[in-house]
Amino acid sequence: EAGVTQSPTHLIKTRGQQATLRCSPISGHTSVYWYQQALGLGLQFLLWYDEGEERNRGNFPPRFSGRQFPNYSSELNVNALELEDSALYLCASRSLAAIYNEQFFGPGTRLTVL
């Protein structure tokens, strides 16, 4: 069974630009989560999508947005990039059958803002 995939692996942008990150969940998983892992801060919850809808968002400004497509893949968009947006962005997926809300992560996209 293929795991969660993310693209691109690395992304380098300059301040003020926009970044688009992509995620494909495990087959059969309908929920997709986005987390930011900045150095020394641990994983911070960004967004949760389920059945094409945004269900919850963390404490991040509106310039962090995204969507989920009919095939359950997802896209994270970060507008007006700031230097502090440099981080590893992780996507996770979850099955409807998950009992403990266990989530499975992709390898991440490392975003560098110059």
Next chain:
Amino acid sequence: QKEVEQDPGPLSVPEGAIVSLNCTYSNSAFQYFMWYRQYSRKGPELLMYTYSSGNKEDGRFTAQVDKSSKYISLFIRDSQPSDSATYLCAMTKTGANNLFFGTGTRLTVIP
């Protein structure tokens, strides 16, 4: 105060040692607890998950939850160099869907 606290380490142990990794939390609403392992430049990998207080064993790994003390632990027996990674605790509440993570403990097992 962070909802989940975890000693960042780093922690270095000789091969074969027993490793103890710990997290504390402040919110008594947390009901589900997980441990993830993250190798350098990789995504977190789910190691173990548990619900109730008590112990859960899986091979060389034992997860322990003490809800009365708001304290969870992961024990690694007969540690191997391949166990060298960052270990993240995570937890969630009933009705919530996002996970709350500790900052991770970096472990190095020296051959």
